Amino acid sequence: MLNGAPSVEIERRTQLEQALSRRKGAAIIVAESSGAFFVRAASGALSDYSGLLTLGHGHVSLLAGQPLGLGGSDKRDHELIDGGLASGDCAPLRTSRGVFCGSRYAAAPNGFSLQLFGDKLGVRPIYYWHGPDMVLFATALRILEALPFIPKVRDDVAVVETIAHGFPLADRTRFADVRLLREGELLRFDRDGCSAETYWRWQDISQSCMRGATAANAAYAVFRDAIEVRRGTEDQVVAFLSGGMDSRAIVSVLHESGAAVQTLNFAPDRSQDQVFARGYAEQIGVPFLSFPRDGAPPQGFRVALAEIVRELVDAGNFSAARPAAPWSGDGGSVSLGNVYLDDQV
Structure with missing residues (x-):
């Protein structure tokens, strides 16, 4: 007051x-x-x-x-x-x-x-x-x-x-x-x-003098370290997996680090986002769960996504230490991941 x-x-x-x-x-x-x-x-x-x-x-x-x-x-x-x-x-x-x-x-x-x-x-x-x-x-x-x-x-x-x-x-x-x-x-x-x-x-932030492969390797090391700090000692995790670059990179590092990864996808059925995600999951050998959505949910995508995750957690479908806190990227599907890009673009 x-x-x-x-x-x-x-x-x-x-x-x-x-x-x-x-x-x-x-x-x-x-x-x-x-x-x-x-x-x-x-x-x-x-x-x-x-x-x-x-x-x-x-x-x-x-x-x-x-x-x-x-x-x-x-x-x-x-x-x-x-x-x-x-x-x-x-x-x-x-x-x-x-x-x-x-x-x-x-x-x-x-x-x-x-x-x-x-x-x-x-x-x-x-x-x-x-x-x-x-x-x-x-x-x-x-x-x-x-x-x-x-x-x-x-x-x-x-x-x-x-x-x-x-x-x-x-x-x-x-x-x-x-x-x-x-x-x-x-x-x-x-x-x-x-x-x-x-x-x-x-x-x-001071400007870096690193260039080329040196800069890329340094950025990748920071990225891996950020994931390891957040994962801690967890050996079972849940992660969203779309067709975008960010979620694929996160799942890749989690998988390479030895964690058992369960992946989720909420893209429309047969969309590039769904097909690319499923193909990547199959390629690296991690479980893939798809919950296709038909258009934009009336309550908003983030709320609808949270509701589905909550239902899965309550049903005991995840064995992760923190099933209600799935890993996620944001924006890769419309930037670096080659999703939604057509021949003209």
Whole structure:
């Protein structure tokens, strides 16, 4: 709360909890502090860490995703990030290699501070709204959209961008007063208002002098290392496999590393995306499950995909250690993978 209120109204707490999770029976974690209320749905898809730190009176910190930092575990990485934010040190954020986002709230007799943070690429989103009395944030836009006390004013620029590109640009959303945390951004709210800083920028990366095969080999080594860090000791994994270059490369490295890979495909029946994926799976000898879709699902492709994966997990069709967290690329089927390219192109 920005108005100094000691707690959040019961009605608003209930509305937030009801909007949080689509899945019945999801573990709901609730935390409170002076003037603040936090609620988190713990799916356990990535790890069994709760993502909650409460270090002393008035201090609550939340984490979603996996930082893959220097701590060696999600909990220790969370502690390092939290400690860095407390002292103004962003090094734990800069050295983290994963996809994550989170918050840190600290109450004190003379005020409070709320910090929102995300990964360097902004892959794991945080959407936020702040009015004269409160700040609200969530990792899914639908949660803020469902809350009746947040005004829903259409952002026409964001709507045009979505029509043109499939999504709004910069920090815009389809609602004028709901914003998106940017990549490498650290946002702070206190009684003086809102301030932002960027802890990591693409342009700060030094230019490499490597060329040709040397550069390609170095990039491939980084790619393999990124997969090995995320796989850890898992010997059974689930991966999406399309006709695109990215998913094929991921499945290839997982397979070469000795993991037993189960692959999934959701492309339309007899499409290039399906045929190329099945052919590749057969070539390297990994199981291939196909669930053809007929056109665009009304609920959206990502939601439909998540529903199918959930059904497969609930039915026990996967033997992976983390069946609800399949490996995936994004975009290879329309860039380097030769899918959707015709003779004219």
